[in-house]
Amino acid sequence: MIQTRGGLLRFAPHVTLTLMAGPVLAGLTGTLIPALGLMGGAPFASLLAWPGLSRAAMLSLTTGLAATALSLAMVLLILAALQGTAALRVLLRLLSPLLSVPHAAAALGLAFLISPSGWIARALSPWATGWTAPPDLLILNDPAGLALIAGLVAKEVPFLLLMALAALPQTDAARRLLLAQTLGRGQVMAFVTVVLPVLYGQLRLPVYAVLAYAMTVVDMAVILGPSRPPTLSVQVVDWMMDPGLAQRSTAAAGAVLQLALVVGAVVLWRGVERLTRLALRRMAEAGWRGVPLDAALRPVAIVAAGLVTAALIVGLAGLALWSLAGLWTFPEALPASLTLQTWLRASDGLWATAGVTLALAVLATGAALALVLACLEAEHRHGLTPTSRALWLLYLPLVIPQVAFLPGLQGFALMLGLDGSLLAVAAAHLVFVLPYVFLSLSPAWRAWDGRVATAGASLGASDARILWRLRLPMLLRAILTAAAVGVAVSVGQYLPTLLIGGGRVETLTTEAVALSSGGNRRLIGATALLQMALPAVVFALAVLIPGLAFRHRRGMGPAT
C-alpha cells in the first residue's frame, strides 16, 4: 500500500506540470483554430480592417518595452548605488508588503493621484495652479500610454527588486564587490561589471515575465491606458466580450498577433541583452574605475525609489480616503467630512463579492499548495532534480501572455459548459497561482536542514512521519507565506476571472475595473481598498500564526 502511494507521489511533478502547461497549450490551440479561419470567416482580414490596429499594436510594444526597461533600470540602479545603505533597508521594509497589492488597486490609486481632479492637482490648487475646476488635460489615459507605463513601473519595480535580492546571495555578490573595490572600482562600477552579468542570468525569466505582462496587461490598461485606440490586448478582450459572438474570430486573430508581438519583443530584448553583455565585458576589461558614478547616481537612485514608494503608498491612502469621504469638492486638498456611508450602503454587494474572491483564492491556493508540496516531497524522496526545462514550463503561464491563450481556453470551457462556474474560474486561477507558490516555497523547502530528517529516520520515523511531524511544522512560516503569495496572485487575477467566468463570476478585481470607467470614486475606493486588504490580511496571518504557534520556541523565529 505504502509502496503504491510512494509510486503515486513520484508522478506529482508530471501531474503538476501538466496541470500548468496543459491549459496554456490547449488554450493556445483553441485560439489558433478560430484565428486561422477554421471556424469560418476571414479573421485576419477583419482584424486588418480595424483602423486602430497599427496604433494599438505599436502601443503594446512601446508601453511594454518602456515599462520593462525602466523598471529593470531602476531596480539595478537601486541595487548598485544603495547596496548596504540604510536607505535600501528602509526601502525594502516599505516595498515588501506592497508586493501583494493587486495591479488594479495600484492602478486606481495612481489614477486618483495623477488625474486632472486627482490629489496632486488638488494639493496644488488653486494657490499654485490657479485652477478652480479640474483642468482639461489628458494626464490619465493619455494617447502615448505614459500613465500606463508609470503604473506598470510602480508595480514591477518591487517585484523585480525582490526577485533580484533573492538571487543575489547565489552570486557571491558581497565578496565580488569587495574584490572589485580592492581593485579600485567604485561601488556602482563594481556592481555593473562583476555582479550584474551573473545576477542577470537569474533575473532573465522574471524579466521576460514582466515584459510579456507589461505588453499585454488588460486591467491596468483599462484604468490607466489610452482608449482610442486602446492597447491591442484591451481591444482583443473587447471583441471577446462582444455579446454577438461575431467578433470572436477577430479576437482570436488579434490574440495571435499579440502573441507574435510578444515573441518579437522578447527576441529584440535578447539582442539588446547580448550587446549589453558585450559592452559590460569591454567596460570591465578597459579598467574604468567609475568612481564619480557613486556620488552622481546615489541621489538619482534615492529619488527613483522614493517616487515608486510614494506613488504606491499615497495612491493607496487616496483610495482609503475616498472610501470614507463625505463632501469633497475639487480644489479642496481634503474632504470636508468623513463618513461610513459608502461602506454601509454598498456593504451587501461588496461583502458578497469579497466572499467570492476569497473562495476562489482559497480553492486555487489550497490546490496549488497541495501540488507544490507533493512535488517537493517527491523531489526529496526520489532524489529527483528539476531540469531547467521544467523551470521553463513552470514559467510558461507567466511568460505566455494571458490574452493569447485564455480566449482559446474560454472556447473549450464554453464547449464543455463549464464557463461561468466558480470551479472553472478557480482552476484557471490555479494555472497562475501555482508557479508563484512554487517559487515562493521551494527555496525554504530545499534549504531545510536535512540532518533533522536523518535524525528522525534514525529514531525509526517513516518518510510520512518525518514529513508531517518534522518538515511541515518546521516550515510552517514558509508554507503560510507561500499561501499568502498564492492568495495575493489569485485576488489580483482579472482576465481569467472575466473570460472563464463569462462575466458571471464577479470578484473585487473585475468589479474595481468595471467601476473604474464610471465616476463613483467612493465606491471605487472602497472596492479597491478591500481588494488590497484581502491579501494584506492573509500576509499578516502568515506572520502572526507561526509567531503564536511557536511563541515558546526561540529557534523558530523569523530568519533575519
Add this chain to the structure above:
Amino acid sequence: MTGLHLSALTVRRGADTLVSLNTIVAPGEVLTIMGPSGSGKSTLLAAIIGTLQPAFTLHGQIVLNGHDVSHLPTRARRIGLLFQDDILFPHLSVAGNLAFALPPDGASRALRMARVDQALEEAGLAGFGPRDPATLSGGQRARVALMRTLLAAPAALLLDEPFSRLDATLRHQIRGFVLDTARAKGLPVILVTHDASDAAAAGGRVLSPMGQPL
C-alpha cells in the same frame, strides 16, 4: 617612510578589544597574523581594507608608504587582497579577469592585452588568456588570482588564508609562488592564517591579533 604601518591600531566592539597592533611591515617583509577562528583575524582584515561594520570602532592609523589610508574607501587604499577562494569572475575570460585589474591609464587595448599576456607568462600560464576560468585547475586559478591582484599595482598585499583550500603539494608550490612574487615586488605582506605551516613558510614575525609574538 615606506611599508605598511599599523600605528597603535585597535578595534573594539563594545567593551571587547579584538585587535591591538602597533607594528611596521617593511617592503618585502611578510608579517603573519595567527590565531584560531574568532580571534579577531577577520576583524583585522576588515579594518585594513576598510569594510568594518558600524558596530566596531577603530582607533589608531593605517599608514601606507607615508599616507594615512584609515579613512579612505576600500577602492582607494591600494591594498590588494587574496581570499581563501580565488573568486575569478566566471563571466570573463582569464585575460578579461586580469584586464579588469589593470588601472585605466589610457593605454590602447592592444597594449593592455600585451601587459596581461606578460603577467600570464610570469605566472607560467602563457597562452591561457582566452580560456574560461572554469576550465583551469586549482593551482592555475590561484596563480591567476594572484596575478590579478598584482596587476592592480597594489602598495601592500593582504592574504586571507589563501592556501587553506589547496591540497598539500599544491599548497607548498602556490605558497612559494605567492610569497616569492610578493617579496620580489617589494610589497609589505600581511598573511592571516590559522595554520602553523603557513607561518613557518612565510619565515617572518608571527603575531596574534592582539599583538603578542607567537
